[in-house]
Amino acid sequence: MGDEHREADACVLAADPRAARALIDALPDADASWRASVAATRNAPPFVVVRLWLEKPVDADRPAFLGTSGYGPLDNVSVLERFEAGAADWARSNGGSVVELHAYACDPAVASDPGAADAVAATLEDELHRVFPETRSIPVLHREVLTRDDCTLITPEPWQARPGVRTPSPRLVLAGDWVRCEHPVALMERAATTGFLAANELLGGWGVRGQDVWTVPVRGLLAR
Numbered sequence: 173m174g175d176e177h178r179e180a181d182a183c184v185l186a187a188d189p190r191a192a193r194a195l196i197d198a199l200p201d202a203d204a205s206w207r208a209s210v211a212a213t214r215n216a217p218p219f220v221v222v223r224l225w226l227e228k229p230v231d232a233d234r235p236a237f238l239g240t241s242g243y244g245p246l247d248n249v250s251v252l253e254r255f256e257a258g259a260a261d262w263a264r265s266n267g268g269s270v271v272e273l274h275a276y277a278c279d280p281a282v283a284s285d286p287g288a289a290d291a292v293a294a295t296l297e298d299e300l301h302r303v304f305p306e307t308r309s310i311p312v313l314h315r316e317v318l319t320r321d322d323c324t325l326i327t328p329e330p331w332q333a334r335p336g337v338r339t340p341s342p343r344l345v346l347a348g349d350w351v352r353c354e355h356p357v358a359l360m361e362r363a364a365t366t367g368f369l370a371a372n373e374l375l376g377g378w379g380v381r382g383q384d385v386w387t388v389p390v391r392g393l394l395a396r
């Protein structure tokens with residue numbers, strides 16, 4: 173939107189955590205302790221995602237998603253054509269596989285040094301050859317590498333200290349994976365859930381019923 177000025181009755185701020193921190197830091201007259209609780213949130217270390225378009229399919233018995241440990245930076249391997257429509261179309265038309273490799277919590281240098289990111293990407297491919305040995309001899313037709321550091325870091329610090337959906341202003345609410353919510357959800361589910369809760373909060377201000385949000389019981393059956 174650049175410098176465009178828009179009038180609105182209320183706002184759901186659903187930016188990624190770094191952008192949200194910057195926007196809130198720039199808010200005039202924001203409550204100091206709330207602003208501090210936002211500023212105290214941090215981003216997780218960078219991650220690297222490698223997507224490979226392989227000339228031939230991986231073995232038919234490979235799982236669609238495999239979490240790994242003991243394979244260097246490789247955290248998981250996905251065979252995308254097993255659950256993603258675009259990859260499935262490509263695999264059908266070309267007789268190959270689309271494989272995605274993830275490495276989380278990489279060295280911080282990865283975010284700013286393309287050489288360091290390339291080195292992680294190359295290691296991920298080497299580790300794929302150990303996990304699915306048939307990939308050693310399958311040519312890679314196309315490769316995409318993505319490096320980002322835009323995820324929130326959930327730390328052992330008290331959950332209640334994290335900013336929630338409500339803010340000191342009834343006209344501003346927060347949503348996103350980085351925002352506290354009392355439902356037992358995380359990642360995309362927390363992003364979506366806080367989005368509903370944020371909309372409900374604003375709608376409630378106009379006496380409008382929002383979206384029901386269902387969850388599992390958050391207390392054990394035998395809890396006193």
Ligand SMILES: Cc1cc2nc3c(=O)[nH]c(=O)nc-3n(C[C@H](O)[C@H](O)[C@H](O)COP(=O)(O)OP(=O)(O)OC[C@H]3O[C@@H](n4cnc5c(N)ncnc54)[C@H](O)[C@@H]3O)c2cc1C
Binds near residue numbers: 274348358363
């Ligand atoms: C490699 C990887 C794998 C993952 N796998 C899973 C998984 O399997 N399951 C799962 O549940 N979660 C997964 N996640 C986590 C999931 O992606 C996040 O939890 C989710 O994307 C968070 O959503 P969000 O809306 O909070 O933030 P984001 O998805 O970061 O969206 C925020 C948006 O705000 C926009 N924005 C920023 N600033 C502004 C501005 N000033 N104005 C307008 N827009 C702005 C950004 O461009 C962005 O589009 C994964 C994450 C990664 C990195």
